[in-house]
Amino acid sequence: DAKTTQPTSMDCAEGRAANLPCNHSTISGNEYVYWYRQIHSQGPQYIIHGLKNNETNEMASLIITEDRKSSTLILPHATLRDTAVYYCIVRGTTSGTYKYIFGTGTRLKVLA
Amino acid sequence: ETGVTQSPTHLIKTRGQQVTLRCSSQSGHNTVSWYQQALGQGPQFIFQYYREEENGRGNFPPRFSGLQFPNYSSELNVNALELDDSALYLCASSWDHAYEQYFGPGTRLTVT
Numbered sequence: 001d002a003k004t005t006q007p008t009s010m011d012c013a014e015g016r017a018a019n020l021p022c023n024h025s026t027i028s029g030n031e032y033v034y035w036y037r038q039i040h041s042q043g044p045q046y047i048i049h050g051l052k053n054n055e056t057n058e059m060a061s062l063i064i065t066e067d068r069k070s071s072t073l074i075l076p077h078a079t080l081r082d083t084a085v086y087y088c089i090v091r092g093t094t095s096g097t098y099k100y101i102f103g104t105g106t107r108l109k110v111l112a
Numbered sequence: 113e114t115g116v117t118q119s120p121t122h123l124i125k126t127r128g129q130q131v132t133l134r135c136s137s138q139s140g141h142n143t144v145s146w147y148q149q150a151l152g153q154g155p156q157f158i159f160q161y162y163r164e165e166e167n168g169r170g171n172f173p174p175r176f177s178g179l180q181f182p183n184y185s186s187e188l189n190v191n192a193l194e195l196d197d198s199a200l201y202l203c204a205s206s207w208d209h210a211y212e213q214y215f216g217p218g219t220r221l222t223v224t
Binding site for chain 1 (some may be wrong): 154155200206209210
């Protein structure tokens with residue numbers, strides 16, 4: 001299973017874009033990058049995922065480098081409610097099991 | 113559409129006891145995964161059930177066991193509770209085992 005490396009914490013001003021980086025240099029060709037966030041020990045919330053193309057949905061954009069060794073989650077206009085721990089996960093499959101290997105994530109604090 | 117639900121919300125048990133946690137998957141989802149999240153850590157994969165069969169297991173001892181029912185709801189059973197089993201237990205369901213997982217709110221288990 002590929003490992004991911006994220007900064008421990010980041011601050012972002014309310015209304016500005018939050019750019020959360022993730023390194024996954026050992027990612028394999030068929031492994032997807034997933035992003036989740038967790039607020040106040042609630043269940044993690046799915047944000048977005050991608051394989052090699054950039055992706056955008058109503059919550060965020062995901063930019064994956066051409067060599068797929070790193071990615072960036074972009075929250076275009078951060079609000080106070082975006083304060084959370086953000087997890088970057090590389091999801092592969094082991095013997096047909098699709099499991100998530102979580103790291104310790106990035107604690108994003110959005111400042112008023 | 114009802115999301116993933118878990119019961120109970122909180123639970124206090126004594127060391128050596130047994131506990132059963134329950135999860136109702138999101139409508140139409142046939143896969144349930146269970147995770148353990150210790151304080152300050154990312155969730156750790158326990159096991160996954162796909163169409164009522166165990167479909168992979170993480171690094172947890174056999175006293176952690178589970179079931180998935182024909183309606184795809186699931187149970188996590190833990191025997192001979194230890195103090196280190198104190199954690200937030202998360203259940204996640206997905207439309208199929210290769211799709212993104214949606215998490216429930218979790219059950220907070222305290223072992224004294």
